[in-house]
Amino acid sequence: MLIILDRDGVINEYDGNYICSVDEWQPIPGSIEAVARLCKAGHRIAIATNQSGIGRGYYSTDVLSAMHEKLESLLEAQGGSISFIAYCPHHPDDGCRCRKPLTGLLKQIRDHFRLDGLKGAVMVGDSRKDLEAGLAEGCQPVLVRTGNGEDTEHHLKARPIPYASVAIYDNLSAFADAFLSGPGLVKNK
Numbered sequence: 001m002l003i004i005l006d007r008d009g010v011i012n013e014y015d016g017n018y019i020c021s022v023d024e025w026q027p028i029p030g031s032i033e034a035v036a037r038l039c040k041a042g043h044r045i046a047i048a049t050n051q052s053g054i055g056r057g058y059y060s061t062d063v064l065s066a067m068h069e070k071l072e073s074l075l076e077a078q079g080g081s082i083s084f085i086a087y088c089p090h091h092p093d094d095g096c097r098c099r100k101p102l103t104g105l106l107k108q109i110r111d112h113f114r115l116d117g118l119k120g121a122v123m124v125g126d127s128r129k130d131l132e133a134g135l136a137e138g139c140q141p142v143l144v145r146t147g148n149g150e151d152t153e154h155h156l157k158a159r160p161i162p163y164a165s166v167a168i169y170d171n172l173s174a175f176a177d178a179f180l181s182g183p184g185l186v187k188n189k
Helices: 031-040 061-077 104-112 128-136 149-158 172-181
Strands: 002-005 044-050 084-088 122-125 140-144 167-169
Touching (some): 002 104, 031 044, 031 061, 044 128, 084 104, 140 149, 140 172, 167 172
Parallel strands (some): 002 044, 002 122, 140 167
């Protein structure tokens, strides 16, 4: 199965500030191992990440590539890998079609894997934008409470998308445990 992950706040620590260097990019405890477990179970992993820090001039595509090389290196040491990374480098005011909640990044992933669609894929994120993009492309939406996830969960209850279709886990490791242990994801009531 294809599992699409947001990056900041899902795989790596995120406190709302831009991550502008390789040293600032730090994985959330257990996230690298979680991705590796999913890979070892035969699932393909892709990343869909908004990176407007590039468009804002905070860091370059070379720095972003170095962050992703660090991620890949940590994953390889655990026996995992990322099959594809799609990122939006644009400033929010650029009017691009790839910045989540728009679905351009997910369409890049779909095209990379030569799929007819993403129905049945899982989209794991920490923000409403991630969930909306995933739902628009037919993915099962999963929210983790890391990064912006707790705030997102609170706002979902006030303004559903529909809330009942979103599975919620404390972190990526908890999601991987549940996903690998049995049929289906636990939805909220």
